[in-house]
Amino acid sequence: MGLLDGRVAIVTGAGHGIGRGHALELAKEGALVVVNDLGASLKGEGAGRDADLTVKLIEERGGKAVANYEDVADFDGAGRMIQQAVEVFGRLDILVNNAGIARDATIWSMTEEDWDKVIRVHLKGTFAPTHHAVNHWRRLSKAGEDVSTGRIINTTSGAGLVGNFGQANYTAAKAGIAAFTQTVSLEVFKMGITVNAIGPAGATRMAASIPGAGIEAREPDEFDEWDPMDPSLSSPLVAWLASDQAAHVTGQVIRAVKDEIVLMKGWSNGNSIRKPGKRWDPAELTALMNADVFGCRAPGLRY
Ligand SMILES: NC(=O)c1ccc[n+]([C@@H]2O[C@H](COP(=O)([O-])OP(=O)(O)OC[C@H]3O[C@@H](n4cnc5c(N)ncnc54)[C@H](O)[C@@H]3O)[C@@H](O)[C@H]2O)c1
Incomplete structure (x- = not known):
C-alpha cells in the first residue's frame, strides 16, 4: 500500500534533477505518472525526449508512467498535457509544477531575452498547467463529482524568498510563484483542492551552474545512500503534500533542503x-x- 495508490500525477520538468526525483517518489507511492519534459538546455534552448528515461526508470521499478514532451509555458501545450493524463490514466489528481531554467546575470548585464525566457518558463509555466488542471477539476465539481484529491505543488526557491545576487529574473519568478500559490489556494479552497509550494535543493545541472559553487551535477537515481546533495530529498515532502494526509495543508511555502523541512513565513x-x-x-x-x-x-x- 502506498500513500498515493491509484492517484494520477503530472510532474513537469521531470526528465532530470529534482523533477525526476519527484516522479520516482510519486510512482513508488503508487501514483500513475505523466512525466513531462521539454528536453531543453539549462538556458531553455532546444528540445528532446529526456522524459523517456524517467519513464523507463519508473517502469523498471514496477510503476506506470507515460512521457509528455510539451513546453509547460505553451498555453495550449499545457492543456494537452492535462488532457493526456485524463485520456491515458482516466483522471488527474496531482500537478507538480517543477520545470525551470536559469539564465543568471547581474541586472546591468541581463538581456531582455534572459528576463523574458526565465519569467516565461517559471511563471507562465506554472500558470498554464494550473489553469487547465483547475478548469478540469471545476468541470467535474460542477457535475457533482468530488475533486478533493486535487493537489497542486509549485516550486519556488530559497533564492526567490530572500533574493540572490545575479538572479533578478529567477528570484522575481520564484517570488511570484510563492504569491501565485497563496492566491490560487484561496480560489480553489471550496473544492477541497490544496495548493502549496516547495523550495527544494540538490546537485542538479542548475545548481552546478552557479559560479564557484563547486557542485557536480548528478541525477537522483545516481545516489545509493543518503547524501546532502541528492536532488530527490524534497520528494518525500511532495508525496506527502500530494496525499490525503495533507488535505488540511494549503497556501503554504515549505523548504526541504538536505535533512530539514522548514515552514517559510512570508511578509508580515x-x-x-x-x-x-x-x-x-x-x-x-x-x-x-x-x-x-x-x-x-x-x-x-x-x-
Ligand atoms: N537545484 C536546486 O538547488 C534548486 C533550488 C531551488 C529551486 N529549484 C527549482 O527546482 C526545479 C527543478 O530544477 P533542477 O535543479 O532539477 O533543474 P534541471 O535543469 O535539472 O531540471 C529542470 C528540467 O525542466 C525541464 N524544462 C525546462 N524548461 C521546460 C519547459 N518549458 N517545459 C517543460 N520542461 C522544461 C528541463 O528540460 C529539465 O529537465 C526548478 O523549478 C528550479 O528552479 C532548484
Missing part, C-alpha cells in the same frame, strides 16, 4: 507609525521612520 506587518486622519509631510518622516519604523535611533535623532 512590522513596526508602524500613524498620524490619525492626516497626510504625512515628507520632512517629518526622517526622524519618525528612523526611530519608530526602522528602530535605528541615530545619536541626537529625536522627535
